[in-house]
Amino acid sequence: MPLRFYNTLSSRVEEFQPLEPNKVRMYTCGLTVYDYAHIGNYRTFIFQDILRRHLRYRGYEVLHVMNLTDVDDNTIRGAKAAGIPLRDFTDKYINAFEVDAQLLNLQRPEIVVRATDHVDDMVKLIQVLEAKGFAYRSDGSVYFSVRDFPGYGKLAQIDLSGLRAGARVDSDKYDKTDPRDFVLWKAAKEDEPYWDSPLGRGRPGWHIECSVMSMKYLGETFDIHSGGSDLVFPHHENEIAQSEAATGKPFVRYWLHGEHLIVNGEKMSKSLGNFFTLRDLIAKGHKPTAIRYLLASVPFRKPLNFTFDGLHQAQQSIDRLRNFRYRLTMEKFPAGESSELQERARAARQAFEDALDDNLNTAEALAAIFDLVRDANTAMDRREFHDSDRAAFLDVLERWDRIFAVLEDNDHTKLLKFGFIATVEKSRAADAVISKEGGSGVTPNGYTSAVLTEALADEEIEKRIAERNAARRRGDFASADKIRAELLAAGVILEDTKAGTRWKRK
RNA sequence: GGCGCGGUACCCAAGUGGUAAGGGAGAGGUCUGCAAAACCUUUAUGCGUGGGUUCGAUUCCCACCCGCGCCUCCA
Known part of the structure; x- marks a missing residue:
């Protein structure tokens, strides 16, 4: 059966045919790196991971680009609050994201890019848009003129006139000639990071980065672009406008959008405060592969209630x-x-x-x-x-x-590797470090002590199993059952099989 | 208000114009020193409500009810 996807652009399921046989170029909107990602974010990333894995399974060579937004209002605010340079601030959350990605068995995209590494390219694209008459300047900022781009709204199926009456319009204080217009380049503000450019001193708007970085690595027209359904409008709609206005070519052939993770009937989100990060769940004793399984088990176009x-x-x-x-x-x-x-x-x-x-x-x-x-x-x-x-x-x-990617039982190994759990001895050593640091609660690995739990080492478990089996051979089932109960209390499950005693961590 | 998604058993959830996958949980049984694992049996005359089309609808059409998302930063 042919491979087929629901394409937001056409609102229907379509047979998938890449531009170039056997090769798929895809772009996925990654994170804004101002905080730990929550598992709602990971639902989308896991959907995208399954997408790329299945494409590869079906024999396609996949060229996958993912962006990280490391300059925007949130990252700037966070860096300021932390009193450190923007780059240092975003590095911290990028590192945390990469750890999470490994815990969740997310394959690393072929290319991972940061917005701040592509500011020059963004300036160039904005200049093209200016030259073609799709952009205008106002008060040191540059805006995209929506009325000059026919077809605006085709992805989100937004009726332009609907944006007027009663609609809540952008509360941004920048000056736009039309409320639907969006900013390409924001004039520098007091006390904020900026770049000097022919457009003036400022920083890029959010949407332009994805147009620039996707086309730079994948070409002016590429196969798949995906993200969460909340990005359909305005983010992806604006990307289409910018890209197609600049190149005159179709931007993306298949748009795939993942539905949200729901908590108690509401979307999981930072602003609602109803979110769990991966490390929150690990701290409660849940395993990353179980989280991956749960988030992967419901098809991506259905809301998933966590x-x-x-x-x-x-x-x-x-x-x-x-x-x-x-x-x-x-x-x-x-x-x-x-x-x-x-x-x-x-x-x-x-x-x-x-x-x-x-x-x-x-x-x-x-x-x-x-x-x-x-x-x-x-x-x-x-x-x-x-x-x-x-x-x-x-x-x-x-x-x-x-x-x-859930069969390998390596959660324990990875959690040890990244310092979320520790063997009994190491855990005590880490506690000592924490108390020396005056109770800051941060281990040398950078994780809070709340996440650390103690675990028995493999050798200790195997030693106890040998003792138990000796007792069983003697017919001393009382002792054997006692050892089994003790190990269970320590989170280790025993099973006696024909091939011997098997153990696994709870 | 506009656009979109969804309402299937105790829970999660797939699906089709021809009579309801799968997982979890529960009950009974087999196996086991006991457990665990595994297997067997069992749990929706029913798929939000009311109409319509049809030989036949959970599946198509219409209306309505409920929940959610987007329309503003957001995976």
């Missing part, structure tokens, strides 16, 4: 998949193979691939893999699963996980 119950359900689902993979890998099966099961594996692969081809229907792709899990487990219990069936099933799982 609840802790949902997060728990996600963890349970991952555990089921991992338990299956463990069994598939470790259990002994009779020699030979079953053509029926081989066919079953083939069908499951087909089903999940078709689901993703269909506008990234992740819910259906999940159903496909769970169907397979149940059927395979049933066959195993009936002794109908054979040794040579193993590879086919592992192959389907591995392929499925190239997209979902």
Whole structure:
């Protein structure tokens, strides 16, 4: 089945055909780096990650550019409040974002760009717009003249006249001749960062950066542009206006917009204050892969209501998949193979691939893999699963996980690596550092101590399991059960299988 | 007010003009020293409400109700 996506520009699902065969150029709107990202932001990034992973799975070479907005009102305000240079301030949140991205298994885009590294390019594009009569100056700023760009509103399907009566108009104090116009270059203000340019001393408006950086790396017309649905208007509408006015060519062929994460019936957002950051959830004991699973499990065009119950359900689902993979890998099966099961594996692969081809229907792709899990487990219990069936099933799982990326149980390792948790000894050492710093609560890794929890080291766990198994062999089940209970209390779950005792962290 | 999205079982959620995927949770059973995991059985005559089209609608059309988003910085 052909790959197809819902394109905001046409309001319908369209077959996907890149400009250049086998190659996809895509741009995604990243973060404004003035604070830790919340999981609503990550819902969109995970959708985009699944998009790029599926494109690659389908054999496309993907050239993916993501921007980071590191100059705007919020970043300027934050840097000022912190009393540090803008660049230092935004660096902090870019670093935090990169840690989060690794925890969530987000593939790094081929190109990640910062707005402040492209100011010269933005100035040049604004000059082109001026030369072509799409821009005008006012009070040291430069504006885009919407009335001069036919087709404005085609993405958001905004009726221009609707913007007048009763509409809340831009509260910005800059002077525009038409309320619909938007700023390309903002005149420098007292006490704010600025760039000297032929346009005067100032800084770029928000929308221009995405036009400039996307076209610089992807060309004047490229395949996919995506972001959260809140960016449709005005951000992406304005990008189209700027880019197409400057080049006279179509800007983007497929616009993909992700729906929002909802909390208690409302959009999760900074301004409403109803948000969780990734580290908030980690501090509550939740695992990044469970968060990834939850955020990936609902197709991107549907609002997703975030609840802790949902997060728990996600963890349970991952555990089921991992338990299956463990069994598939470790259990002994009779020699030979079953053509029926081989066919079953083939069908499951087909089903999940078709689901993703269909506008990234992740819910259906999940159903496909769970169907397979149940059927395979049933066959195993009936002794109908054979040794040579193993590879086919592992192959389907591995392929499925190239997209979902949740099967690897490496949360613990990563959380240790980034200092969110520590082994008992290291945790005490970190506490000592924190108290020496006068209770600032920041570890050498830069994370607050509230996030640190203690964990048993692997060797300690294995030692206790050996003790328990010795007790079991003696028939001393009381001692064995005591050890199991103690480990459970420390967050370690034991399972006795035919292949020996297996353990995993809760 | 304009534009858009959505209302499916206890919870999350897919889906189709022909009689409701999947996950979680609950109940009963099998297996196990006991657990855990796994398996089996079971939980929507029903898909917001009312009309209409049709042999047949949850799926198409109309109206209405409810929730949310965007229209202002925002993933």
